[in-house]
Each structure stands twice: as structure tokens, then as C-alpha cells.
Amino acid sequence: MNQLTVALPFALPPAELAGDLIRVLEAPALATLLSRHKRLRSSIFDSAVRALPHEVWLAGLDTGMTDSLALATGAMLGYGLQAAAQQGYWFMVQPSHLQLARTHLLLADQRGISLSEAESRALFDAARPSFEQQGGTLLYATPQLWFWRADDWASLDTATPDAAVTQNVSDWMPEGELARAGRRLQNEVQMAWHEHPVNQAREARGSAVINACWIWGGAAARTNAVPALAVAGGPDWLQALTDHTWRKASAQQLLAAPRPLIVPDLIGPAQAGEWSVWLERMQTIDQTWLAPLLQGLRSGQIDQLTLLLSDRERTQQADCSRLSLRTFWRKCNLNHLSKQG
Missing domain, CATH: 3.40.720 (Alkaline Phosphatase, subunit A)
Structure with missing residues (x-):
């Protein structure tokens, strides 16, 4: 048909x-x-x-699985990273902004964040040592999308950024046995970015500072x-x-x-x-x-x-x-x- x-x-x-x-x-x-x-x-x-209905539908198209948001290596193929995607376990990493609501933190919608190539490259370079200390590799794709190889982190249970938007962000942070290690990594990146010249310049002109990174979409190596x-x-x-x-x-x-x-x-x-x-x-x-x-x-x-x-x-x-x-x-x-x- x-x-x-x-x-x-x-x-x-x-x-x-x-x-x-x-x-x-x-x-x-x-x-x-x-x-x-x-x-x-x-x-x-x-x-x-820990995703939205359309994201589960997409994962089913991409991997045939509807119980996992294993999208990272599929996205890597779209950026010409086929060789890297064929080995290891990868996550997507998105530079993000957390804002304080009355009683909790909120993840800002990525669509409202303007991040230039130069800004993103500088933040990427500042964050890379923290990721690589975990034994993996951080790859740059676009200002709002990076990829992290973390073979020992496959059990990390993550949520999609759109599922977390408008919600209490603490309910959508990574879970599982590696959740604590994930929070430590997040904290290290936040400290590296806290007084970074990129964020100082963004704050001075009234733009949202990049004060967090959202890790999600973990996926095993693929060749299809x-x-x-x-x-x-x-x-x-x-x-x-x-x-x-x-x-x-x-x-x-x-x-x-x-x-x-x-x-x-x-x-x-x-x-x-x-x-x-x-x-x-x-x-x-x-x-x-x-x-x-x-x-x-x-x-x-x-x-x-x-x-x-x-x-x-x-x-x-x-x-x-x-x-x-x-x-x-x-x-x-x-x-x-x-x-x-």
C-alpha cells in the first residue's frame, strides 16, 4: 500500500x-x-x-525500539560522523539554560536560545576536559548539538529536553546507578562555565547564560x-x-x-x-x-x-x-x- x-x-x-x-x-x-x-x-x-509521544514514535522508526530513546548515533550519521558512530556508546549533549522559578529550576526551551558558532566552540573547549576525564570523547557537531562517547555509561537513564521543558527539572534529571556521577559531571561543567567570558558577554547584553548541558538519547554503535x-x-x-x-x-x-x-x-x-x-x-x-x-x-x-x-x-x-x-x-x-x- x-x-x-x-x-x-x-x-x-x-x-x-x-x-x-x-x-x-x-x-x-x-x-x-x-x-x-x-x-x-x-x-x-x-x-x-521519559520522553514525549512523538519522540518515542521517532525512536521506533530509527531503531525499531519503542522502549528506548536511542537516537544519538542516528543523529551522528546525519552529521557525517559514521566512523565514530560505529564504535562505542554515545549520548547527545546540548548546551542549555536553567532558570529559577518560584520553587524550582526550569529548563529553557532550546528553540529560544541563540548560540553562535564562536560561543559554542569556546564553551565546548571549556567543557571537554570534564567529559574526557570520564574516559570518553566529546565531538562537536553544531552550536547546539555535541556528541559524547561514554562506553561505561550505557545504564544512565536520561530524559529528552522537550519532555523536561516547563517541568520541575529535578524530576527529569538522569536516573539509575550512574545518576550521582552524572550530577557530578553536570556540576563540573557548570563551574567551568560559571564565569566564562562567553557567559559574561551574554549576561552583559541580556542574553540567557549557558549554565547547564543536557545529556540524553544514549545509543549503542550502529552501521545502518x-x-x-x-x-x-x-x-x-x-x-x-x-x-x-x-x-x-x-x-x-x-x-x-x-x-x-x-x-x-x-x-x-x-x-x-x-x-x-x-x-x-x-x-x-x-x-x-x-x-x-x-x-x-x-x-x-x-x-x-x-x-x-x-x-x-x-x-x-x-x-x-x-x-x-x-x-x-x-x-x-x-x-x-x-x-x-
Whole structure:
């Protein structure tokens, strides 16, 4: 079957806001696909893997496992680090900002942090001795993404940064028998960066200081290629999970060669509670992606279009076929976005 899946993380709005949001949301293609499906499945997400639903879906595509967020070596392949990825055990490391809330620390959303190449290189050089003292290697990929080889740290249970954003960060710190060693490493890096000239300059101009590093996505060595995936932008690690051709794909490209697509544009505004931005981006997704893909389904270019919608705790999957679109007696609306469970 010529089938295409589109994942829309945070397309499910909070229950208390859903009614108001869908009343003003203009997304006719989404309304058609949610109303004239052949099957609709909703479920509550088990967050025991300390990740978000769409991240578990991605891990399943990349590694075939849905009980582990083993994404680091897959992302390494996307940055040409194949030789390194074929040996050892690797984590992703992201320079981050922790901010003090009233009673706890919060991890700032990486999307809101601007970090230049020169700044990141300087912080990387300052942090590298602390990582290498643990017996591993620290590799630079982009200003917001580094990789750490730590063969003896495979048991470290980490959380994804997007799962930790807006939450009490202490609940999402690494766990397991190496948790204490992980905290010591974090503290050493924080001290190396505390009065670093990069952070002094950032503070002077009012930018968020880089006062933490988020370690996650631990993965064993691999030789297989990145999965057949299309990514519509997003953070560096996400784009690295596919090749350059599919990091800025078009709807027509997908109709010609179907593969799973993830559109991460809603994550940032939903996490920040910026619902006017969420509405604008949802409408852009409807026009840019869903409308042409719906037309492709109608014309027979693809046989089935599956929407995978989620938030932090729920998933909703709508499977649509050319035949199901003929159920004209079903009124097209967005009511399914407000349904819970």
C-alpha cells in the first residue's frame, strides 16, 4: 500500500482551551481528515521512557525500539560522523539554560536560545576536559548539538529536553546507578562555565547564560543508515535523523516518494502557551502540508494518509483512505481535537 504518515506533535490542545481554539482555527483539510477517516484511535501515553509521544514514535522508526530513546548515533550519521558512530556508546549533549522559578529550576526551551558558532566552540573547549576525564570523547557537531562517547555509561537513564521543558527539572534529571556521577559531571561543567567570558558577554547584553548541558538519547554503535523520514525543520538533532534531501521536503516530494513526515512547528508555542502562534502555525501546516496531501489522496497518488496527533500525554491516530473521504454525510469539523483519552 502506498501509505503516508504525518506526525503533528502538540496538535492536540489542552482540554480547557480546546473548545475556544477550534472555534477560531481555520484548517479545512485537517477537519476533513479528522471527520472522514476509516479508523480513529486515541490512547493515553505511558511516559515511563521519559520522553514525549512523538519522540518515542521517532525512536521506533530509527531503531525499531519503542522502549528506548536511542537516537544519538542516528543523529551522528546525519552529521557525517559514521566512523565514530560505529564504535562505542554515545549520548547527545546540548548546551542549555536553567532558570529559577518560584520553587524550582526550569529548563529553557532550546528553540529560544541563540548560540553562535564562536560561543559554542569556546564553551565546548571549556567543557571537554570534564567529559574526557570520564574516559570518553566529546565531538562537536553544531552550536547546539555535541556528541559524547561514554562506553561505561550505557545504564544512565536520561530524559529528552522537550519532555523536561516547563517541568520541575529535578524530576527529569538522569536516573539509575550512574545518576550521582552524572550530577557530578553536570556540576563540573557548570563551574567551568560559571564565569566564562562567553557567559559574561551574554549576561552583559541580556542574553540567557549557558549554565547547564543536557545529556540524553544514549545509543549503542550502529552501521545502518538513517531511516526513510522527512522532517519539516526543527532542532538540529531532529533534522540529523534524515538526509539533506528530506530536511526541507515539499508535499509534492512526499506524494512522489511517500515516507513518514514530522512537522515540529507546534511544539514551541504549545510548550510556552503561545496559543495565537499555535493557531497561525496550525493554519500554515494545513495549507502547506495537509491540503496538498489530501488532494493527493483524493487523486490516488497515495492510498492512505495517517495523521498522528499528540500532546504530552495523549496520542490520536486518524487513518484516511480514498474511500473514507466519500462519507459525505459526515460533517467536517475539528471536534476530535477536543476529545480526551
